Amino acid sequence: METDSEADDFFQRWFNHLYQIRRDLRTARYSLGDRQKVQSAVDQSIAHYESYYRVRSEISQFDPVRAFTTPWATSVERGVVFWLAGWRPNTLVHLLYSESSRRFESQLQDLLSGTGSGDLGDLSPTQLKLVDELQRRTIQEEDELELEMSRLHEDLATRFIETGSAELGDAPGRIKDIIARADDLRMRTLHAALKVLCRPIQAVDLLIAAADFEIGIRNFGLKHENEMGGT
Numbered sequence: 001m002e003t004d005s006e007a008d009d010f011f012q013r014w015f016n017h018l019y020q021i022r023r024d025l026r027t028a029r030y031s032l033g034d035r036q037k038v039q040s041a042v043d044q045s046i047a048h049y050e051s052y053y054r055v056r057s058e059i060s061q062f063d064p065v066r067a068f069t070t071p072w073a074t075s076v077e078r079g080v081v082f083w084l085a086g087w088r089p090n091t092l093v094h095l096l097y098s099e100s101s102r103r104f105e106s107q108l109q110d111l112l113s114g115t116g117s118g119d120l121g122d123l124s125p126t127q128l129k130l131v132d133e134l135q136r137r138t139i140q141e142e143d144e145l146e147l148e149m150s151r152l153h154e155d156l157a158t159r160f161i162e163t164g165s166a167e168l169g170d171a172p173g174r175i176k177d178i179i180a181r182a183d184d185l186r187m188r189t190l191h192a193a194l195k196v197l198c199r200p201i202q203a204v205d206l207l208i209a210a211a212d213f214e215i216g217i218r219n220f221g222l223k224h225e226n227e228m229g230g231t
Helices: 004-029 035-062 064-069 075-081 089-106 108-112 125-163 171-196 200-229
Strands: none
Touching: 004 035, 004 200, 035 064, 035 171, 035 200, 064 171, 075 200, 089 125, 089 171, 089 200, 125 171, 171 200
16 A cells, blocks of 8 residues: 555545345355355455554554554544454454354254254354363453553653653554454454354355454444534
8 A cells, every 4th residue: 555545545445345245144154065165254254354564564664663553444443442453363263252142042942952053053062162272362462462562562662751852753663563463362352252163154144144244343432433523
């Protein structure tokens, strides 16, 4: 991305295209007999998230602070939802558990009679164990990144107190590293979750839930900004 406006345009198109990604996933969910169609929808969804972090990485190369502050996002996203410039990786695991629980309750009678759906409400004990292990690993890595960010804050504060200097020093480079590691954790968590969800319908259900979450937060943020702008 050569200019800020080009980056802003990309992310606006990215969010707009997310609606199409979600439509394709919903269509694929009811076309499970067409494995190629289902796999294509899953692959497109993953590629869409990868493109976001690839472009953000490009921005981070020359302006880590801008990449971290995500000016293309709404104030609600930045101030309320984001963790280290994006969704918290463990949020995906929470979405998985939440969607699994919702579907499990809605089809409990069928499951008790031995009729499984194969979707997220029908996770096996082995899958649940793997999800639990994924969550534990993810939280541990999140804690490590939070500690690194805390150290950066402390170092900047100490420098200012001791010298009165507002110079960033090595902060931009450290911010760039934190962004890269956080984005890598986000994508690794997604790939690991999809690997656990061995049935195509389970992967589609999770990706739809993730898109719903992203779109819902985005729209709430836009609504909030429109209301504040009109006051």
